[in-house]
Amino acid sequence: MSNVVEVKGLTAGELAQSVVNGEELFILDVRNEADYADWKIEGSGVTSDNIPYFELLEGVDAAVERISAGGKVVVVCAKEGSSIFVAESLAEAGVKDVQYLEGGMKAWSEHLEPVKVGELSGGGALYQFVRLGKGCLSYMVISGGEAAVIDAMRMTDVYESFAERHGAVIKHTMDTHLHADHISGGRKLAEAVGASYWLPPKDAGEVTFDYEKLEDGEVITVGDTSIAIGALYSPGHTIGSTSFVIEDRYLLTGDILFVASIGRPDLAGQAEDWAGDLRHTLYRRYKELSSELIVLPAHFGSITELGEGGVVAARLGDLFEHNPGLNMEDEATFRRAVTEDLPQHPNAYQDIRMTNMGRISPTDDEMRDMEIGPNRCAIHDK
Numbered sequence: 167m168s169n170v171v172e173v174k175g176l177t178a179g180e181l182a183q184s185v186v187n188g189e190e191l192f193i194l195d196v197r198n199e200a201d202y203a204d205w206k207i208e209g210s211g212v213t214s215d216n217i218p219y220f221e222l223l224e225g226v227d228a229a230v231e232r233i234s235a236g237g238k239v240v241v242v243c244a245k246e247g248s249s250i251f252v253a254e255s256l257a258e259a260g261v262k263d264v265q266y267l268e269g270g271m272k273a274w275s276e277h278l279e280p281v282k283v284g285e286l287s288g289g290g291a292l293y294q295f296v297r298l299g300k301g302c303l304s305y306m307v308i309s310g311g312e313a314a315v316i317d318a319m320r321m322t323d324v325y326e327s328f329a330e331r332h333g334a335v336i337k338h339t340m341d342t343h344l345h346a347d348h349i350s351g352g353r354k355l356a357e358a359v360g361a362s363y364w365l366p367p368k369d370a371g372e373v374t375f376d377y378e379k380l381e382d383g384e385v386i387t388v389g390d391t392s393i394a395i396g397a398l399y400s401p402g403h404t405i406g407s408t409s410f411v412i413e414d415r416y417l418l419t420g421d422i423l424f425v426a427s428i429g430r431p432d433l434a435g436q437a438e439d440w441a442g443d444l445r446h447t448l449y450r451r452y453k454e455l456s457s458e459l460i461v462l463p464a465h466f467g468s469i470t471e472l473g474e475g476g477v478v479a480a481r482l483g484d485l486f487e488h489n490p491g492l493n494m495e496d497e498a499t500f501r502r503a504v505t506e507d508l509p510q511h512p513n514a515y516q517d518i519r520m521t522n523m524g525r526i527s528p529t530d531d532e533m534r535d536m537e538i539g540p541n542r543c544a545i546h547d548k
Contacts, residue, residue: 171257173250175268176240178277182298185209185469186279186476190237194229196222196252197244197271205539207242207274207299208469219248226255239264246270272534274299278324280306281476283462286413290389294462295324296476301466301541302348303478305418310389314338316410316418317464318351320533325355336361338386340395342420342464343407344369346433346519347512347541349533353377353524366399369406374524380408400451402444403429403543405436417459417482422447424463425471425480427544428491430508433515437505445500448492457483465543491545504545513539 184191185207193207193214202216217229229252233239239261243249249266256264267274277299283292290309297303297319305316306325313334315325318341329336336359339352343366353375356363364380365373382399398409403421407429410418421429428448431440459482466478473479486492494500512518514536520526521533528536 171254173253173257174265175246175250176265177268178273178299179279181207181240181267181274182277182279182296184238185212185298186281186296186472187211192233192237192239193242194233194239194252194256195242196248197242201244201271205271207271210469211237212469213237219243219252222252222255226252226259229256230259230261233261237263241266242274243267243270245272271299272538275538276319276321276534278304278319278321279476280324280328283416283460283477283479286415288389292412292416293328294477294479295319296472296478298469300348300537300539303462303464303466305462307388307395307412308332308334311335312337312389314340314386314388314395315352315355316340316395317342317345317420318355320349320351320354322351322355322358325351326359334389335359337388338362338364340364340380340386340410342366342409342418343404344373344434344519344522345421346515346522347465347543348537349518350522366404366406366408368401369404372523372525382408398451400447402431402440402447404434405440405443407447411455411459414456415458415460416462417452417455418462418464420464421543423452423461423485423489423491424465424467424544425461425478425485426489427467428489428504429543430545431504432508433511433543434519437508441501441504444504445497452482453486455482457481457486461485465541467541467544508545509542512542513537 188211190211195216196219241249241253253266278295283294293306295304307314313329313336339356341352353363362378364378367379384397386395396411400409431437431444461480
């Protein structure tokens with residue numbers, strides 16, 4: 167007769183809500199040490215510890231001793247299986263309120279948490295989709311029964327169902343640039359719903375598909391109230407990088423400017439050539455914009471960048487005061503910062519770029535594996 171204590175699974179969505187709300191959690195991560203060091207679940211209320219699964223096969227006493235008192239205990243592994251065994255063993259050992267993460271870190275990597283950024287004129291609204299497990303951010307503008315999606319992830323069903331729940335039809339999908347850290351869902355989503363897919367032409371020299379040319383000064387309208395999404399050419403992360411200004415209130419910066427850092431110019435092997443473009447965009451083009459614009463980036467590097475309600479955003483004027491990447495007066499110092507001693511590249515970034523060009527077509531499982539890990543789109547936050 168089995169003495170196994172049944173434990174409940176926790177979905178990635180439920181865990182995301184707990185993280186966003188700052189709830190106390192103890193995460194026991196049973197992946198190997200290298201994977202844990204590379205990438206783990208973080209949050210203001212999260213205490214995390216790593217004990218590899220193979221060290222717990224003969225007993226979980228070591229884990230019980232290291233688990234913090236109070237709060238929920240969540241056991242995490244790569245795909246789910248190992249965490250169920252460990253969670254059951256912990257429950258048998260008397261640990262209360264222990265669960266495992268359903269689908270493991272793969273599920274965590276793919277979850278998108280929609281949060282409302284704010285209202286737009288005429289009843290419209292702007293939403294941010296926070297991919298907590300990858301540090302990716304995408305956006306949806308909804309107005310008058312229509313929607314536009316910016317920097318969509320490959321999990322396109324999330325956007326389709328969200329738009330449907332809000333009574334909107336997706337008319338446009340847009341990428342601020344050719345992404346290298348994650349696989350874009352923009353073209354896939356556009357094909358699924360019959361929308362137009364927009365991409366900066368300077369990033370599209372090697373793509374294998376048709377697209378609408380997203381060029382400086384282009385204005386894309388959404389809904390009866392004509393929410394204006396104005397394209398602003400802002401090269402530096404890539405040569406085609408393009409920002410969006412929405413209703414003179416929001417600045418969607420793609421991977422050029424983040425809340426705590428700035429974008430890196432090296433992911434297409436052009437760091438030396440693009441460093442000047444990056445500086446011009448940040449120190450001249452953006453400086454000419456209203457300091458009251460709310461910056462909404464395509465990524466974040468740390469959970470500390472999440473603000474109220476889980477929104478990642480900052481006033482442009484505040485970033486010019488406090489973001490270290492915007493405060494390097496000496497051009498040579500700036501150039502060194504964005505071309506030397508950069509973090510390691512995103513995992514599989516060359517294959518991801520090729521996928522986003524349409525030049526290779528990996529399977530769903532291959533795409534999941536390609537995206538595992540942090541985004542690493544920023545320079546060091548120093």
